[in-house]
Amino acid sequence: MEPGDGRQQGGERPRDRGDLLTRALGIVGVGLVGGSVGLAARGAGWEVVGVDRPEVLERAVDLGAIDRPSTLKEVRGTDLVVLAAPISKVTALISDLAPTDALVTDVASAKNAIVREAEANSLRFVGGHPMAGSQLAGVANAKPDLFHGARYFLTTTQNTDPNDYREVSNFVRELGAVPTAVDPEKHDLLMAALSHLPHLMAAALLKVASDISPEALSFAGPSFRDLTRVGASNPGLWSDILAENAPALGEALAHFAGAMAQLGSEIQDRKAIENRFLAAREAYDALGGILVEKSGENADVAIPVENRPGVFAEVTTLMGSNGINIHDLYVRHSNTERAALVLTLDAKAAPAARALLREAGFGAEIQS
Numbered sequence: 355m356e357p358g359d360g361r362q363q364g365g366e367r368p369r370d371r372g373d374l375l376t377r378a379l380g381i382v383g384v385g386l387v388g389g390s391v392g393l394a395a396r397g398a399g400w401e402v403v404g405v406d407r408p409e410v411l412e413r414a415v416d417l418g419a420i421d422r423p424s425t426l427k428e429v430r431g432t433d434l435v436v437l438a439a440p441i442s443k444v445t446a447l448i449s450d451l452a453p454t455d456a457l458v459t460d461v462a463s464a465k466n467a468i469v470r471e472a473e474a475n476s477l478r479f480v481g482g483h484p485m486a487g488s489q490l491a492g493v494a495n496a497k498p499d500l501f502h503g504a505r506y507f508l509t510t511t512q513n514t515d516p517n518d519y520r521e522v523s524n525f526v527r528e529l530g531a532v533p534t535a536v537d538p539e540k541h542d543l544l545m546a547a548l549s550h551l552p553h554l555m556a557a558a559l560l561k562v563a564s565d566i567s568p569e570a571l572s573f574a575g576p577s578f579r580d581l582t583r584v585g586a587s588n589p590g591l592w593s594d595i596l597a598e599n600a601p602a603l604g605e606a607l608a609h610f611a612g613a614m615a616q617l618g619s620e621i622q623d624r625k626a627i628e629n630r631f632l633a634a635r636e637a638y639d640a641l642g643g644i645l646v647e648k649s650g651e652n653a654d655v656a657i658p659v660e661n662r663p664g665v666f667a668e669v670t671t672l673m674g675s676n677g678i679n680i681h682d683l684y685v686r687h688s689n690t691e692r693a694a695l696v697l698t699l700d701a702k703a704a705p706a707a708r709a710l711l712r713e714a715g716f717g718a719e720i721q722s
């Protein structure tokens with residue numbers, strides 16, 4: 355798409371820099387996620403304008419998350435618009451933004467209703483959702499590398515234009531994330547189980563322990579902390595997300611209640627509980643770590659290592675001292691006695707890395 359090709363309906367390009375290669379990005383809602391998009395996009399050469407409250411935009415300019423403040427009317431003339439306001443505001447923003455020929459995406463944590471609204475307004479729309487974030491809010495907590503290596507869902511429906519999908523997925527790669535196509539309904543079911551239910555569970559666990567006595571929480575160990583970290587999430591954001599995904603979350607909650615009741619009925623049956631934990635461990639092992647996009651140029655090398663201090667440094671030093679660049683690394687089975695350290699390397703360097711690792715006494719396999 356060329357800038358200035360007559361797409362603007364009620365909007366102007368933010369700035370005519372006489373440079374056809376400068377791409378203009380409009381971000382509506384410059385908070386934690388919108389600000390992180392802005393920082394990453396500016397780093398990738400986009401001109402970024404933002405729409406939010408004046409004090410937020412002032413801060414966003416100071417932090418380098420946007421080039422300058424803008425308006426909803428003006429962002430209609432940008433090449434790409436990212437809606438990054440709270441989820442309950444997104445459907446209204448879509449109808450306020452229409453009509454526009456700009457390509458529009460969003461970052462909201464539930465997709466079905468938003469995608470339907472965009473299609474009803476005939477927007478060029480590809481819904482988005484980065485699987486990265488934090489319990490913090492606001493542009494002050496935005497980070498340019500928030501999306502690095504993260505899965506980034508992009509919704510597809512029978513109405514999705516393949517060229518629009520390609521443009522948005524290229525943008526997602528520029529943010530450092532890995533695009534993953536998903537049907538909006540399936541996305542919401544997955545998120546109910548993988549994100550929304552865990553947030554509710556954290557709130558419930560914190561309540562159960564707090565109800566025992568006021569000081570109960572001060573006795574908590576690592577397992578309770580691991581399970582409840584997201585209980586400290588932004589309350590406004592989460593009441594919004596959960597309400598938006600209520601139908602799918604209802605299903606996940608019913609399933610969870612059934613699973614808890616089943617476990618409760620088996621507590622005295624040691625064999626049954628042992629089998630439940632064996633199944634749980636297998637499921638946990640399948641979680642993996644950060645996502646690395648596989649291309650013909652990269653290969654993963656999996657190295658079984660003991661869970662002991664210094665072992666990762668031994669491996670990374672071995673690679674570094676032999677001029678082998680590690681693009682990414684993650685650990686599988688991180689809570690067991692042994693772990694698998696997985697390195698992503700240039701495919702050409704993988705055989706040499708395997709030989710070096712084996713010489714140094716590590717098992718190492720190349721995975722395609």
Ligand SMILES: NC(=O)c1ccc[n+]([C@@H]2O[C@H](COP(=O)([O-])OP(=O)(O)OC[C@H]3O[C@@H](n4cnc5c(N)ncnc54)[C@H](O)[C@@H]3O)[C@@H](O)[C@H]2O)c1
Nearest residue numbers: 383384385386387406438439440441462463487488491492
């Ligand atoms: N926080 C996370 O971990 C996370 C991760 C992935 C996706 N998301 C999604 O990202 C979106 C934003 O979340 P966040 O964590 O960045 O929240 P945030 O509170 O940090 O930022 C939201 C921003 O939107 C602004 N805003 C509110 N109403 C607006 C409107 N009508 N027009 C323009 N701006 C408006 C607010 O002033 C604020 O600056 C949500 O839809 C959420 O579902 C969040």
Ligand SMILES: O=C(O)C(=O)C[C@]1(C(=O)O)C=C[C@@H](O)C=C1
Nearest residue numbers: 463484485486487488489549584
């Ligand atoms: O890391 C966190 O704190 C998150 O909650 C991130 C998290 C999640 O994994 O559930 C939360 C909401 C987003 O929609 C995507 C990712």
